[in-house]
Amino acid sequence: MGAVAFFAGLLLFVMGMGKWQETGSPYWLWGSVAFLVLLVVMSLVSRGGRKG
Secondary structure (H helix, E strand, O other): OOHHHHHHHHHHHHHHHHHHHHHOOHHHHHHHHHHHHHHHHHHHHHHHOOOO
16 A cells, blocks of 8 residues: 555545544444554555565
8 A cells, every 4th residue: 555545544534533523423433443444454464565
């Protein structure tokens, strides 16, 4: 995963947290947190898979 994709994912996470504060719905909170965990795992996996 490239740096641009990682920061785009972080921006999407922040937007989801803003939507959670706007609506108060727990689905936005847990969806945003799950997305953040997925983003971090994907970045670690793609970083560890590189050779060179």
